[in-house]
Amino acid sequence: MTLTTAEENYLKAIYHLSEGGTKSVSTNDVAAEMKTKPASVSDMLRKLGDKQVIEYRKYYGVNITEEGKKRALQTIRKHRLWEVFLVDKLQFAWDEVHEVAEELEHIQSPLLIQRLDAYLNYPKFDPHGDPIPDEYGDVRARPRLALIEMEVDQSGQIVAVKDSSAAFLKYLDKVGAYIGARIKILDKVEFDGSMEILVDQKKTLFMSKDVAANILAIQS
Amino acid sequence: MTLTTAEENYLKAIYHLSEGGTKSVSTNDVAAEMKTKPASVSDMLRKLGDKQVIEYRKYYGVNITEEGKKRALQTIRKHRLWEVFLVDKLQFAWDEVHEVAEELEHIQSPLLIQRLDAYLNYPKFDPHGDPIPDEYGDVRARPRLALIEMEVDQSGQIVAVKDSSAAFLKYLDKVGAYIGARIKILDKVEFDGSMEILVDQKKTLFMSKDVAANILAIQS
DNA sequence: TTATTGATTTAGCCTTGGCTAAAAATAAAA
DNA sequence: TTTTATTTTTAGCCAAGGCTAAATCAATAA
Numbered sequence: 001m002t003l004t005t006a007e008e009n010y011l012k013a014i015y016h017l018s019e020g021g022t023k024s025v026s027t028n029d030v031a032a033e034m035k036t037k038p039a040s041v042s043d044m045l046r047k048l049g050d051k052q053v054i055e056y057r058k059y060y061g062v063n064i065t066e067e068g069k070k071r072a073l074q075t076i077r078k079h080r081l082w083e084v085f086l087v088d089k090l091q092f093a094w095d096e097v098h099e100v101a102e103e104l105e106h107i108q109s110p111l112l113i114q115r116l117d118a119y120l121n122y123p124k125f126d127p128h129g130d131p132i133p134d135e136y137g138d139v140r141a142r143p144r145l146a147l148i149e150m151e152v153d154q155s156g157q158i159v160a161v162k163d164s165s166a167a168f169l170k171y172l173d174k175v176g177a178y179i180g181a182r183i184k185i186l187d188k189v190e191f192d193g194s195m196e197i198l199v200d201q202k203k204t205l206f207m208s209k210d211v212a213a214n215i216l217a218i219q220s
Numbered sequence: 221m222t223l224t225t226a227e228e229n230y231l232k233a234i235y236h237l238s239e240g241g242t243k244s245v246s247t248n249d250v251a252a253e254m255k256t257k258p259a260s261v262s263d264m265l266r267k268l269g270d271k272q273v274i275e276y277r278k279y280y281g282v283n284i285t286e287e288g289k290k291r292a293l294q295t296i297r298k299h300r301l302w303e304v305f306l307v308d309k310l311q312f313a314w315d316e317v318h319e320v321a322e323e324l325e326h327i328q329s330p331l332l333i334q335r336l337d338a339y340l341n342y343p344k345f346d347p348h349g350d351p352i353p354d355e356y357g358d359v360r361a362r363p364r365l366a367l368i369e370m371e372v373d374q375s376g377q378i379v380a381v382k383d384s385s386a387a388f389l390k391y392l393d394k395v396g397a398y399i400g401a402r403i404k405i406l407d408k409v410e411f412d413g414s415m416e417i418l419v420d421q422k423k424t425l426f427m428s429k430d431v432a433a434n435i436l437a438i439q440s
Numbered sequence: 441t442t443a444t445t446g447a448t449t450t451a452g453c454c455t456t457g458g459c460t461a462a463a464a465a466t467a468a469a470a
Numbered sequence: 471t472t473t474t475a476t477t478t479t480t481a482g483c484c485a486a487g488g489c490t491a492a493a494t495c496a497a498t499a500a
Contacts, residue, residue, distance in 0.1 A: 039460075040457070040458055
């Protein structure tokens with residue numbers, strides 16, 4: 001049983017909306033996420049229900065099934081692998097890749113993805129720091145925490161930002177921090193919560209607690 | 221003015237059917253090429269005519285316009301660049317790439333193609349020996365040369381024979397050479413001018429200098 | 441010149457994935 | 471408990487790309 005491109009996109013949206021909570025996802029939420037109308041969503045939910053990738057009870061929203069979760073994770077895997085390709089191999093900036101990956105993720109060829117994965121050296125995170133599921137849909141996500149939550153002397157790697165406004169990204173770029181950077185906490189100032197961070201074992205960076213709260217890292 | 225995936229595929233088919241001859245392409249020919257029905261083709265020709273990429277006169281077939289030719293060549297360029305990527309970077313066999321490239325060629329991103337071209341080092345031929353149009357749609361003419369003129373380790377594709385007598389073609393068929401075959405020169409014997417040729421990456425062929433002088437190939 | 445044949449187009453229908461407007465069901469407030 | 475507000479579904483329509491069957495045009499043969 002195959003899914004169309006539109007169906008794959010809906011399923012991915014439902015998967016994302018389901019993350020965290022255990023409650024059903026509402027038709028309205030899906031419509032907002034997909035930038036479409038609730039009426040269109042109702043039709044699609046019926047189709048996805050028929051295909052067993054979601055459990056759909058009229059008027060009560062949907063829950064994604066195990067099969068659906070597996071499908072969604074495959075699509076997410078493809079999306080994120082393509083993002084790595086675009087950034088690592090084709091020199092795209094990490095904030096330029098989403099649209100293109102959105103198209104590439106629907107190419108149907110298991111061999112292609114297998115080979116791409118190998119070619120990229122089996123990456124575990126995409127350029128935004130989001131984990132890449134393996135071919136069975138397993139995500140080995142190390143817990144992400146804000147820099148502000150880390151202790152002095154802990155090391156890690158920047159994997160994402162909470163606030164991805166242009167202003168903030170520009171700031172990060174200016175001071176020399178970036179997704180993927182290796183960092184170590186050198187000091188935390190009790191007084192104002194500001195921090196001193198070692199970047200790539202050479203550059204020392206001072207940041208306010210507001211900035212430190214907006215940068216997510218994995219510990220190593 | 222953008223073309224849908226279906227329109228791009230029709231236009232590509234019409235371009236290929238136009239190659240060589242100057243006569244109009246018939247609805248039936250397009251239907252055969254697209255593996256669809258003439259009735260469906262009529263509708264599509266009207267649409268492509270409206271978009272000015274073909275000149276369509278009811279009952280008299282179509283001619284591709286300059287704009288249409290440019291569009292078709294862009295699609296062909298994308299297709300062939302992706303084929304090079306799949307073979308050179310992802311280790312696909314040259315006869316496994318067509319289907320996947322058929323999907324990849326419709327990804328919309330000029331930047332992607334520009335970068336891919338650079339990443340592949342501006343290849344001039346795809347893995348089948350077909351030329352890759354540049355970003356303005358210019359196609360470099362394929363220099364044909366006799367096998368006897370090629371050097372050891374050069375690769376290419378058989379594109380024609382000088383002597384097309386039945387006897388010679390029968391001989392070619394018997395030894396497993398054919399128009400379109402991918403070949404690589406393994407050895408040239410100084411003594412008698414005979415050659416050792418690898419055909420389709422698997423079969424080794426010995427041929428006299430008379431035979432090698434009668435087979436034309438393009439280098440890749 | 442007319443009749444016939446073969447190619448082509450038109451008419452009408454199907455599916456997918458959108459939409460709006462109206463109806464219906466649920467949830468919240470009185 | 472009944473009314474009201476909100477959410478969701480249904481009904482009916484649209485465009486893209488397919489299809490079949492029927493009509494029409496162009497080219498050929500008589």
